[in-house]
Amino acid sequence: MQTTNSSVEEDMFQIRKLEITDKNKGFIELLQQLTVCDSISDEAFRERFYELAKCGDEHIICVIEDYCSGKIVATGSVFIEKKFIRNCGKVGHIEDVAVDSLVRGKQLGKRIVDFLSDHARAMGCYKVILDCSVENIPFYEKCGFKKKEIQMVKYYV
Template structure:
């Protein structure tokens, strides 16, 4: 996470007001099947494989020191939250990437929510194949459907270019944003 740049996705100010636009946004979500890759919400059965990928994001954490019961309790809390999207990308049943979108309710901006992206990581054996970018665009489409006015995330300096490829820009020198 490095210096903790704040990142925002720009172009989220315009609400989706007509059904045709909403239909197109939903179609966008269905276009992200890269070869045999599928993107779906994680289930409790995915937790062991999911953790192996998440620990590639934070290699200083020790996977052996985690208690399986604690992980399952946390996952169940995540699954109960209808605004929490813990997504995985898989090929032939193997999890190859993950990203999280949390929809945060909001009273400002005409009571439109915003999205917070976290834990974007692709398995080391699949990096450089545009999978992370496809997963990011899936989350962008999901945020559009949820009528978010912006997406934000934090990243290190080293990750800024990755997020730029998905349409994020530096915002106020420490934030990036993409308005839809």
Template sequence: MKIRNLKSDDIDMVINLLINSFSSRYNRPPFVENISDPKSITIVAELDDTIIGVASLYIIQKLTRKMGLIEDVAVEYEKRGQGVGKLLIKNLIKKANLQGCDKIILHSSQDNVSFYEKIGFKVNEKQMILRNN
């Protein structure tokens, strides 16, 4: 298994993985600019020419600091519990540190809090949301 940056050939497999892991809300044309934008990094876990995991990091430039936002973390159902998710997150933490982020945030369901805590994240503040669609 290897962790590498997203390539355009991966997009269909990644979208399927996100739909299976989350919802059909992911069934939209992907923003392929992501692939060449250093502020928007998606990595995948590849095993035997199949994408079994995905995770994204967005670098957000604030007035005085940079922060990282981790989003869309998913591992193929049959491959869960084998360390793939942890490897993906650790890889993104390294990338965020290299880009000079002074903090990394993410949104977690209650079910996944322990997964992120094992990697070193702490529950902090409340998330609020206003959806347009």
């Protein structure tokens, strides 16, 4: 039986929830490819990891590990906002989607976004939203998102 490239890549790149040991597998360095993310101590990572773990399925971070290199090569998160509108509905917010520049083009970003979207739907969300740069609009459109309204931001630091 012949193995296809896509099934080989699926075996090499497994998606799962963030684990405490992922800091040592390049998780923070991957986030540094996305935005400002200083190095953090093992203690600070551990504290934040367990703080987020208390949220259960209301806030998850998923990663894709390259099992050949042992490195985290893609990540994203989703948190669930509870609303009063829409009959006390819920909205999923996707954040911090990043794919290592060395492995882009392998559909890993789409796998992350699909995983997070599926999780939001399973949690009973009536929609899932995200913010992105203008240059990333085509990617998210391929993932089934539509451009809607405008993002505003106010930084405090």
